[in-house]
Amino acid sequence: MTKIISVINNKGGTGKTTTVLNLGAALQRRRKKVLLIDLDSQGNLTSSFAIEVPKVSIGEVLVDGVPVQEAVQKVDKISLIPSRADLLDFETRLANEPGREFMLREILEPLQQSYDYILIDCPPSLGILSINSLVAADQFLVPMQAENFAFIGLDRILQVTDKVRKRMNNQLELAGILFVKLNPRTKFCQAVVKSITDDVRVGKKMFDTYIRQDIALMESAAFHKTVFDYAPKSHGSEDYAHLAKEILKANE
Template sequence: MGRIIAVANQKGGVGKTTTSINLAACLAEKGKKVLAVDMDPQGNLTSGLGIDKNTLEYTIYHAMSGEINIGECMIVHPLEHGLDLSVLPANRDLAGAEVELVDAEDPQHILKNLLKSVKKKYDFIIIDCPPALGMLTINSMTAADTVLVPIQCEFFALDGLSQLIYTINLIKKKLNKSLEIEGVVFTMYDARTNLSLEVVENVKNNLDQFIYKTIIPRNVRLAEAPSFGLPINLYDSRSSGAQGYRDLADEVINNKLYAKL
């Protein structure tokens, strides 16, 4: 049965969508069957996987609003190269869900109920959350088994993290008793600066959570890849960014936390 991972951090610009795209693609590269779910109205995961978000007839929004079933908005294998990676896309239509879903029956469980019908078909379902702790993120965490938290190697890395952890624990208490924190992954690491090293050490000393050994480097090719609609392992397979996300995929696959789920 598929493991559902919500990639979340309410801070923008921390590499959340980059991590969602490239973790999903690298898991697929390793032979896993993967579904990537775009829960961000910006639709960057959708476009980063080569899908024109502006021409879509149906998106995850239409499935959540009950207009269609989940299969009608799913895009199967948008990338070539034999990757078993499918996408539930999003665009700006999803922004309306924050308001509209409040009046729905059991609004926090809409995504969870949708994914029930397909969960058994996938090894991993990766959910890209919006950079806010609203209804869409609550839906994502209620549906998830675990939450993966990307942290940028910057001075304010810990800012807002306590609020995110508080929210995760609240959702666990009220809505999803099996929810766990998958772990923390450092992104945008620059080995040339002392600051990146200091941030890593500071977070390790102040955060009582599992921290992945893999550290994603700041990499030009990684930044370029989304504009070509490709994950980094297809855009530049030999880049340090590609190797970083392959290493992270290995760690996620072997995470002992899954033995408890």
């Protein structure tokens, strides 16, 4: 069965794209068939691959009815549905579609048999594209930095995901909250991690894995590589490999 995981946080720069790219690569290295979807008009996930500006992007598939298979690109062993900057225009048009929250779910149906994991990189908002990802997904994963006010952002995400679960997708589960860019030795990080772990709603849903701060994760995307190809012995490689293992175990 395909698992569709939405990687979501309405705050910017919390490691969503880095997580989709490197968790996807880690799952692929464990022989899973993986599709990544760039649902962000910033196109950072698409730019992490050495491909040209795509002729068919997620926008045409969502709004113009172009068959989804036409948008899938295979880069090394990972499949990608890319995005372009004009996804913003498609997003505006999507707002007028009847059943607009269900468009992504509908277009992914023909791909269900082809992949073990579909990971969706959301934009930094809880707008219509992110809602589409939650309606299409089995699970959502929240990458988060250990910083002041992280808790408030999490509250908002949990409110929205509760509504989506109630109204549009009763399967939707929290895969887990993932601390990223963590410096586990600082007292401040330890205090934030503890405060979130103590929250009864999420206590059991924290990943055991956390992603340490590691410049190799930043550099690798700039060089159009996954961290496994760029720096196989880095903390980033180790941590994302560990996360993949934890996710596979949870979905056994």
